[in-house]
Amino acid sequence: MATPARTQPPWKEPQSTVPAKLKVWNSLTRTKNDFIPIDPEAKEVKWYNCGPTVYDDAHLGHARNYVTIDVLRRILAGYFGYNIKFVQNVTDVDDKIILRGRQQHLLANFKAENPELTAEVMITTVRAFDAYVKKNLPLLSPDVKPEDFNKESAEKYAAVISGKSLDGTGSPTDKEAKIKMHLKTAGSAATVLLAPSKSTEADVQEFYAGAEDVLLPYLDSLHGSSIDAEDHTVFTKLTQKYEARFNEDMRNLNVLDPDVVTRVTEYGPQIVTFVEKIVENNYGYKTSDGSIYFDIDSFEKTPGNHYARLEPWNRNDKDLQADGEGALTKKSTEKRGDADFALWKSSKPGEPAWKSPWGPGRPGWHIECSAMAGDVLGAQLDIHSGGIDLCFPHHDNELAQSEAHFSHSAGGHQWVNYFLHMGHLSISGSKMSKSLKNFTTIREALARGDWTARSLRIIFLLGGWHDGVEITDDLRKAGSSFESYVTNFFYKVRDIEQHPNTNSSGKEDEKMTKLFEASKEKLHNALADSFDTPTALRTISALITEFNSTDKSALSDTVVFDIARWITRIVRIFGLDGSADPNETTIGWSGIDIPTEAKPFVYAVARERDEVRQYAISGNLSDEVLSSIISKDKPAQQQDAAAIPYAEVLSTFQENLKSLAEKKAPAKEFLALCDALRDTHLWDLGIYLEDRENSHAMVRPVDAELRAARDQKEAIARQKREAKEKRDKEEAEKKAKLAEQAKLSHKEMFKTEEYSQWDDDGMPTKDAKGEDVPKSRTKKLRKDWERQRKLHEEYLKGVGQA
Structure with missing residues (x-):
């Protein structure tokens, strides 16, 4: 169907007498537009976000989407001051969920009925394997046997396996990623079918784990239609489990909860009413099976x-x-247009159903969001958001059916003013996808320590929110560098809080204040330019660089604290500090502080250590000086249980100082004690003293960066030690070999089968055949003889023989 000529612009620019605070990239116009909320006083922003389809664990691609949306939401509310009503749906019924729920239910029944791997189980699995290969790997023989699978797939799909396109001429795409997934699935089933032992409980579990993905569609093809449509628990036990896990994942990533959550299964009547209105407006029609389609024409x-x-x-x-129509939708010959899409689907056997005027059925995929958003937010939305892959057909279909529902008069009805679409997360050029099974789940990534909520969010902040992101080593390094840079800045400011700079001249205040104001303006302009977070992060880094290069003695603490509080506020707005309120006046983010119960003792021992080192290095550490240092801090006789380890470090350090003083130890022993306090006693408690030239040691927690640096240092030392041990061993072996060789007399060394006659010195004169040894050969042998003579004579001297 050709696109009709447009009689007017498809998007009406919102109007306001108040100047826009920011511009946003709008997918409707594919350009940046002034952001003007529907609310004339700009107090409320109505925002609907497409939420998860809950049939499996969320992966890092989902993290990219929901974390980025959370960043935009936080900036709009926390920085620009909008009052946002954020609604997010949970898709807990659609074709994927019906299939997955039904398949899991049937597989669970099959496993319960077959706790042992009988011949019948093996026959069923072989048939499932055959069906899977025929459907998904057409280049293979339709009757390929499990034992021939690896060989044949290696031949027929060699290009894909080697990382090329199917035809071997180009780069791989999602198509090749899907083939790899099918090869892996079928290969896993072939492996367990050929496994020799299948008797123990562990064998049974391993078998079903390997065969599961071929059994699921096969069992569904046999028994899927037998599922009771009225028993929704077959599907909801799956969706409730994964909705709970999704929510847990989001909270672990510090994503704010929606203000309102809507679920498709709770909106059956409202969706029916919504569809009825579209039909009443003559934009929907019924087919003979009881389905309702949207009439695009x-x-x-x-x-x-x-x-x-x-x-x-x-x-x-x-x-x-x-x-967009779903895997369970059969092509209808009654559709008026090929692109017409289902608003309401007649439920087939084995599918959940709700009552409707057209008979038992279920919502089409797209209608759910229109009905739920309309119910909670009304006939018009400020913002609708989701992943970029939802643009067509999902969001385009939502737009059409919503505008068809809310108005059918000339001039139309604008349902959404701003569409915000998040870019994909890619791995090796392919988007991360459940259907491709090329994903790492959020909980796996966090559990393994691949990412933290902060480090992953920084990665996303470093990229444009509507651009694709491919995580590379360079991007990881950039994210780690930013986090480390800000953390070290907060360490320094916290240190200034503990050691105020009372002697500051303030000469640098004006210069630093100007740089600070310029940074605030630059960051504001970046965020107002469609949430340009990469520029915002660069601005923060640049300001910290200016602070680091400034003479701190000429900078007043007030200016430093103002800058630190502003940076703290911005990183909290970005969601980089857990649930901390951006408007709190505390400085820094989580992870930069030592435990509260440790502070009295750690700061005391750090201060004492600083003084001991200073006097020891200068050679003025007398008994009187030492007594004066120790007398300043006396641990209380009793402490809370949590404080005891830190109190013991202080008291032990003081006792060790006294012991060294009593035995008149040299300065180097006092310095060694100070190093042990830093490198062992406090380190083991998760605290580090960072020694700085011409300044006191900075107290900071032991973080991943420090651990990595120590591990690297220890690894280098270990390599050097192992290399020396190897050299020493080789040298010892060489000496032992020479010593053994020295026992042999030079007069006997050539008396072998190689020669037949020798002179008085033992030098060979004739070879084994009785021929004279050539002079050139004799010359070389004489040199070897002389070396051996010296070795042997040294040996004889060593054992006391003449």
Whole structure:
């Protein structure tokens, strides 16, 4: 269907007498637009976000989407001051969920009925393997046996396996990633089918784990239609489990909870009513099976209405259309247009159903968001957001059906003013996807320590929110560098809080204040330019660089604290400090402080250590000086249990100082004691003293960066030690070999089968055949003889023989 000529712009620019505070990249216009909320006083922003489809654990691609949306939400609320009503749905019924829930239910029943791997189980699994290969790996023989699978797949899919496109001429795409997934799935099933032992409980579990992904679709093809449509628990036990896990993942990533959560299964009646209105407005029609389809042609005949406004170039993409309709939707011959999409689907056997005027059915994928957003937020939204892959057909279909529902008069109805779409997260050029099974789940990544909530969020902040992100080593390094840079800045400011600079001249205050004001303006302009967080982070880094290069003795603490509080506020707005309030006056983010119960003792022992080192280095550490240092800090007789380890470090250090004084120890022993306090006693408690030239040691927690530096230092020392041990061993072996060789007399050394006659010195004169040894050969042998003579004579001297 050709795109009709537009009689007016498809997007109406919001109008306001108040100048816009920011511009946002709007997918509707594919450009930046002034952000003007519907609320004339700009107090409330109505925001609807497409939430998760809960049938599996969320992966890092989901983290990219939801963390980035959370960043934008926090900036709008925390920086620009908007009052946001944030609504997010949970898709707990759609074709994927129906399939997965049904398949998991059938597999669970099959495993319960077959706790042992009988011949019947093996036959069923072989048939499942055959069906999977025929459907998904067409280059293989349709009757390929499990034992031949690896060989044949290596031949037929060699290009894909080697990382090329299927035809071997280009780079791999999602198509090749999907083939790799199918090869892995079928290969796993082939492996367990060929495994020799299948008798123990562990064998049974291993078998089902390997065969699961071929059994699921096969069992569904046999028994899926037998599922009771009225028993929604078959599906909700799956969705409730993964919704809870999704929420846990989001909170672990410091993503704010939505203000309102809507679920499709709780909106059956409202969705029916919403569809009825579309039909009443003559934009929907019924087919004989009780399904309702959206009439795109009728919709576009009304002036002002346009379909596929977000991605008009995809409106005739049949693959995307089919994906939008779902795997369980059968092609209908009653559709008026090929692109018409289901608003309401007649439920087939084995699918959940709700009552409707058209018979038992279930919502189409797209209608859920329109109905739920309309119910909570009304007929018009300020913002609608989601991943970039939702543009078409999902969001384009939402737009059309919502505008068809809320108005059918000439001029149309604008449902959403700003569409915000987050870019993909990529791995080796392919987007991270559940369907491709090329993902790392959020909980796996956090549990392994690959990422923290902060480090992952920094990575996303370093990229444009609507651009794709591919995590590379360089990007990881950039994220780690920023986190370390800000952390070290906070360490320094916290140190100034403990040791105020009372002698500051203030000469640098004016210069630093100007730089600070310029940084605030630059960051504001960046955030107002469609949430340009990469520039914002660079601005913070640049300001810290200026602070680091400034003469601290000429900078007043007030200026330092003002800068630190501002940086703290911004990183908290970005969500980099857990649930901390951006408006709190405390400085820094979590992880920069030592335990509260440690502070009285650690700061005391650090102060004493500083003085001891100073006097020891200068050679003035007398008994009187030492007594004066120790007398300043006396640990209380009793402490809270949590404080005892730190109190013991202080008292032990003082006792050791006294012991060294009593035995008149040299300065180097006092300095060694100070090093042990830093490197062992406090380090083991998670605290480090960072020695600085011409200044006191800075107290800081032991963090990952310090541990990595120590590990690297110890690894280098270990390598050097091992290299020396190897050299010493080789030298010892060489000496032992020479010593053994020295026992042999030079007069006997050549008396071998190689020669037949020798002179009085033992030098060979004739070879084994009785021929004279050539002079050139004799010359060389004489040199060897002389070396051996010296060795042997040294040996004889050593054992006391003449």
